[in-house]
Amino acid sequence: MLKVSIDKLDPGMKLAKPVIKGNMILVNKDIELTETLIKKIQNIGISCVYIDAPTKQSISKEEALQQLDWRFKKVEDKPYMNMLKRLVSEHIEGLYD
Numbered sequence: 001m002l003k004v005s006i007d008k009l010d011p012g013m014k015l016a017k018p019v020i021k022g023n024m025i026l027v028n029k030d031i032e033l034t035e036t037l038i039k040k041i042q043n044i045g046i047s048c049v050y051i052d053a054p055t056k057q058s059i060s061k062e063e064a065l066q067q068l069d070w071r072f073k074k075v076e077d078k079p080y081m082n083m084l085k086r087l088v089s090e091h092i093e094g095l096y097d
Helices: 035-043 061-075 079-095
Strands: 002-005 019-021 024-027 048-051
Touching: 024 035, 061 079
Parallel strands: none
Antiparallel strands: 002 048, 019 024
């Protein structure tokens, strides 16, 4: 899910969260945006929406794991830090699946 400014929306994008103004849902989630719908959202003063999109990783999994090893190198002798490193490593692995 990505938070996207209204001026960056394109037809075909899909809403990950409903568009809400006040207490009213104006456009439900899972709706595919059209030019007309984008213009209507702009006209009611909404500044950004949440789009259903995968989060892009800027570095490779191998590089992320190497950086993790480097960051934890000085605390390898501490059991709780090893547990934390393992959890972060599992999280990194999950990001790239």
